[in-house]
Amino acid sequence: MMQRGHKGDYLEEPLQKWKEMSSRVAHKLPLFGVEGIKSIRAQKLRHAQAVKLLQGICTELRNIKPDRVLGYRVHQAVIQAVKKGNVEFVTRMIKSIPELVWNGDINDRNIFSIAILNRQEKIFNLLHGLTNVKKMKVTSADDRFGNNMLHLAAMLAPSDQLDGISGAALQMQRELQWFKEVESIVPPICKDVLNSDGKKPSEVFSQQHANLVKEGEKWMKEIATSSSFVAALIVTIMFAAAFTIPGGNNDKGAPIFLDDPLFMVFIISDSISLFSATTSVLMFLGILTSQYAENKFLTRLPTKLIIGLSTLFICIAAMMIAFCAALAILLKKSSTKVVMIPIILLACVPVTLFALLQFPLLVNIFISTYGPGIFDRNIQRWY
Known part of the structure; x- marks a missing residue:
């Protein structure tokens, strides 16, 4: 029978198994180890770098007058940020170029109308940070289809927003909450305004949410x-x-x-x-x-x-x-x-x-x- 020559040889196999098991546990639970801490630190560093880059862009935009091409690109970037719910990007860009609040997309919808359509409540809440005059101007705007903000709130939310809510009844409840919230801030006349299809916001809501x-x-x-x-x-x-x-x-x-x-x-x-x-x-x-x-x-x-x-x-x-x-x-x-x-x-x-x-x-x-x-x-x- 083969004998081991050194005392340490008896510990070699158990230690090897322990190392393998430790590596598997560390791989399955990265958030509790050093790798998890490094990942969080890297995310914070990327965010800090992105904020500095955004500050630099906003400073340059204040110093120059954007031409037609640059203004279009900036507006498109803001629209994409609104659809994703990026509040920090939207607020900093609007403070640099205030006209972005009033500029519409190809359908003549401002950033708050786009936020309602995409159910981005963090962007929509920024509406309450405007003065009463500006808020009235924003909430009274119609798109090129004759839809006001209440019409847009009556439309069915994107599927990716509804999928995050468990249960069709709770999804319907969230849609009603959006409709009631927008209804409380728009002028009362918007409740009875007809769009280009000849429908009131309540009629659009019933049609879109029947299923x-x-x-x-x-x-x-x-x-x-x-x-x-x-x-x-x-x-x-x-x-x-x-x-x-x-x-x-x-x-x-x-x-x-x-x-x-x-x-x-x-x-x-x-x-x-x-x-x-x-x-x-x-x-x-x-x-x-x-x-x-x-x-x-x-x-x-x-x-x-x-x-x-x-x-x-x-x-x-x-x-x-x-x-x-x-x-x-x-x-x-x-x-x-x-x-x-x-x-x-x-x-x-x-x-x-x-x-x-x-x-x-x-x-x-x-x-x-x-x-x-x-x-x-x-x-x-x-x-």
Whole structure:
């Protein structure tokens, strides 16, 4: 049998395996290592260099009067920045060449109209940093098709903007939020102005979002159908559990473990689960029988979905607590009570799975409906 001549030879193979494993981990988790720090530093350096370059360009543009070709190129660059939502580039360029605010593209649309059409809220929010006179001038402008800002807000958002929102109902809600926000800043007469096709903004909105309304209705009904089935099943289980209490009753009909604190935990959690499951069923039934008009997607339907999902989460959690309490009552004086801990831990699995699968959706719906929103009117005067 071959023998190793040096003591270090015994460590060579384990060390080699450790190095290989470390390299694989570092490759899979670059953000937590030196490479991640270098990447972040490189991004900051590139941003700083881009800012310096932009400052130099703006300084040169202030010192010279752009000719027709240069002015066209600058305007096209600003339009592309608006479509991408690059606020810093847009603001610095406009401060250098103020005429960029009023210049239109080939369709006579200013930068704020383009921002509305491309759903770039950060650029659109800059509108509130203008004076009232300038804001009125910007919001009253029409494009060459007779569309005002409200007509543009009524058009369907680009697919890349809608894809970032989960669920057709939330996409419809975001479209309504855009329409309502633009409607609040344009002159009242813009609501009834006809474009070149002879349509009002509300008519354009209904036509452009007809398919999205159908998809939103289908999405909400699918969630309501599957969730109401689970809630109805829990109602049946918890109602039966309330009358088949742990340990049974004595000769007088009173529960045997009535004086046990765990019995009160069982009764309370069973009642909470039953009531919340019933509420969840009613909410989802309301969703299934609701009128799916366009304006209902703004707050009414999302609120029903929030209540339904919240009460469903509560009833599942309370059901698991009731199960654990009943198990603890039955096994408290038994020699097999050691199995209580793993069973209670397993009871946490359904609650955890529901939290991981449905809780993010619930949070998104709540923030989208009752959160601060994507629009900011507290913009300081910048132009």
